[in-house]
Amino acid sequence: MAYQRSERMQRRIASNREGIVAAARLLVSKGGLREARMEAVASEAGLSTGALYRYFPSKADLFVDVLNAAVDREIVILDEIVNGPGSARERLTDAVASFVRRALRGPNLAYAFIAEPTEADVDAARILCRMRFGEVFKAIIRSGIENSEFRAQDVDASAACIVGAFTEALVGPIAPSTRGVEDEDRLIGAVSSFCVAAVVGVVMPCQ
Amino acid sequence: MAYQRSERMQRRIASNREGIVAAARLLVSKGGLREARMEAVASEAGLSTGALYRYFPSKADLFVDVLNAAVDREIVILDEIVNGPGSARERLTDAVASFVRRALRGPNLAYAFIAEPTEADVDAARILCRMRFGEVFKAIIRSGIENSEFRAQDVDASAACIVGAFTEALVGPIAPSTRGVEDEDRLIGAVSSFCVAAVVGVVMPCQ
Amino acid sequence: MAYQRSERMQRRIASNREGIVAAARLLVSKGGLREARMEAVASEAGLSTGALYRYFPSKADLFVDVLNAAVDREIVILDEIVNGPGSARERLTDAVASFVRRALRGPNLAYAFIAEPTEADVDAARILCRMRFGEVFKAIIRSGIENSEFRAQDVDASAACIVGAFTEALVGPIAPSTRGVEDEDRLIGAVSSFCVAAVVGVVMPCQ
Amino acid sequence: MAYQRSERMQRRIASNREGIVAAARLLVSKGGLREARMEAVASEAGLSTGALYRYFPSKADLFVDVLNAAVDREIVILDEIVNGPGSARERLTDAVASFVRRALRGPNLAYAFIAEPTEADVDAARILCRMRFGEVFKAIIRSGIENSEFRAQDVDASAACIVGAFTEALVGPIAPSTRGVEDEDRLIGAVSSFCVAAVVGVVMPCQ
DNA sequence: CATGAATGAGAATTCATTCAT
């Protein structure tokens, strides 16, 4: 009677897991972490609440996973840009623009997660995610400083500022992310210009 | 025949109100809005939960007050800088530095509140506060553009980026605000340089 | 230093007591017992909540008093009618009409109290009041039976029915006591006819 | 892949719902709406408070249901009598007797609900219920007037009076519904005679 | 005697988590 986990079953398990994460992501993108109740996630995933706990030991674990999955995708894309060709300036512009563009489209959750703290458990993960984003930008900044494209600066601080700047411009209530789609390019241009100017910062060198 | 409210009592009432706000502020600065339960606030203030409701009609009202009080103080100081003498560049530097410096000291909650969404009621106030901060920086940017200190730019977007940048640099976990006090000046310098460079943005003028 | 209670003081105490009862009555007539909070009563009476407890040991006691005061007045008037001249039938008509008329005017609270149960303590008093009203009508019914104006009947039950009938017709939501003032006489006529017919009840004697 | 809800479970759910309603009914019949706390209901039903909210969205909804269930049963029975054969007089007698008889037995809550106002939400339902009772009696009265069994009269007022009369005779403390069961028939007879006499009202036709 | 701020025991409702089926 030894229990052999069939391939079919394995696939179902994997797909259930993905389905749960997808459902959770959808709900978060709609109403934020605050409104993503376990029962709603289960229902969206076509499962029972009990089943959720077979895949994730707690709500926090589930949302940490959701967060990481979303951020992983971002990081992959950003890393490609960062490690790609072009000047540091171009790569920074592209990285910011790429992030902002996808965030404006949704349902990309990176921004939602970045902006919304919750329980301590999830918060810790969020913090790590912000750090991962920070690392991406640190890499660009460092390479820009090395080849004298960028001014000398506190790399940690600048990276934090960049992440904060585009996050706020996107999700912050100040920033009119609701302007409408036509202005998308304008917003992207404005934010990436801001960030590039900040790190380049050859300020009035000829005066 | 009405009794005269004794001065002693008046002082007690005033001090209680302040005590409640202070207790709430403390708890928020420790554990965020989500851990600031009414009972905890009451206990911290040395009162009963019922007493809280004599001073504030609801939890949301209390925290809106706490938030506004913190932000009011900031805005007063920032406005003074903004409307003061000096070039736009100097004023921007000073404004950012001033905010960051006080935030690093604490218990200044402006940054905590700026960063943490909660219930819809409080959230509305938070959004207004961010907007108020945004307005301060818009004013500087506009004046800088007018006198050609700053490049032409999307004022709304830049203001959002500035607020996001120093917020993130402060509360964001990327920027280790836990570094210790020795680095305070360094952080302040880094963040304000970042913001100034971003809006000035005379990028590579001699190339 | 023996304390002589001055006449002035005695008068104030008495007038305060009356003021409290009046305030309570007003609030009840507006929003029912449910909405007559002690603080509101105090405020309406121009006193502090604490003062209330100098005159009444508890909320229940206060409202029992209010109830009894209102009912006392009714009973005095009804008793006058009951013990006055006229046939039992006339006296019953007058009694019902008199009660209904004053109730329609307000702020007569008898009906409000009659219709609204609350805490056990007050409820007991309410029950007693209904009994007192019942006694009034029992007296009329008995005298009507004695002189053969009314049919033989269960006096207790009939009295209860009468009280219930006009109470419901007044405060019950079925009975449109909101019809407007022009219909006042019509309602009074209808209700008293109903009650008289019920106790006379010489039903189809000639058939 | 959805599991089939077992019949056993379905039965449990149905019986739980009924159990909750029954528990609520019991508590109301004992101590009135004001003593029927959600925790007490849950405990009486052998459930947790949380479970109650799976079946009813709020306390008000639960009690509206309880009220309506009780009244529905009454109305069905009364309607049968009203629309049945017999003279208007007979049908009125039967309707009143039927209601009073069942009310004396309990746990029939119609009378309890009829007599006790509570929170606004439940109150609205209570008012509707009284109106439904009123309609039943209006129908009889109208048909009695049409075929000259009853005197001309204000149908609305009379219906209200009837409902008030038997309600008071039952729950009102004047009419000792605690008399004991032997007097049941006597009370029923007295109340229905009262109501019939009231609407027939051919008062002293031969004098 | 008057004041009214403070008390604190409730009461309703929510939701992550468990466990019998």
Add this chain to the structure above:
DNA sequence: TATGAATGAATTCTCATTCAT
């Protein structure tokens, strides 16, 4: 393994009553 009903601790808010001033 899946289900989803049940749990129950947690949390906000209310209001009669008390007591220091």
